[in-house]
Amino acid sequence: MKKQLLFLFSVLICSLGMAQKKSELFAQIDDLEAQLGEVQQELAEAKRDISSSNAKAEALESENVGLRDANATLLKNLSSFSELSKKNSENVTKTLAALERKEKQLSGITDMIASGDSTSIVLLTRIKQTMGENANANVSEGAVILSGSLTKLFGSDTGTALTDEGKLWVSQIAKVLLASPNLSAKVDGLNITGEFAITYDQASAVAKExxxxxxxxxxxVDVAVKDGNFKEGVAVSLQPDYKAFYDKVKTDIKATN
Structure with a gap:
């Protein structure tokens, strides 16, 4: 009987011990579940933070790509602008150089024209010194024109041989021509009757002298005849060598181009 009681008591003690351990085990399980819940909550927050960080990183990357593209476009535009500015500067330089060349050309032509005008003034002075104040000299279109009547030069309207007075008049013109290497003479026979053969012989006689x-x-010396328009006689036009003038203008233009 005692043995039975001892066994029952032992079983009861074991049962109580097991019940206590089971209770402790449930408590540990509850504690672990609570910790697991906290960990899961923290994990969820961490995932949200990571997701947010990833989204920000993607946004920043996209923005960075946009900025890189914008910078590349800006650099390309700056390069194009710099090249265009360089070309514009070169064009301006070329234009200024061309304008300077044109100014030199115009200046040279103006100087030559002014020189021609000055030559006419000097020529008139030289004629008066050579032929006297009563020299029948007129200026027309840059030329100085000396006129001689047929009676003075040939003694009559139909004469073709120079008189002494005519030879003196022609010799004075020769002195002016020889003293002015840049001048040429055009001997025009003036006729009012239409008989140009005699007029040509008279002009030729002056040129021959x-x-x-x-x-x-x-x-x-050049010779020509023309209608005198109510005037007859011989007119000698002294004028600058325009061919040489134009040749010089062409040369100067080629030199400055």
């Missing part, structure tokens, strides 16, 4: 007797270069 200039070239053959007075040694004026042939290339400086």
């Amino acid at each position: 200039l070239v053959g007797t007075l040694s004026v270069p042939l290339e400086k």
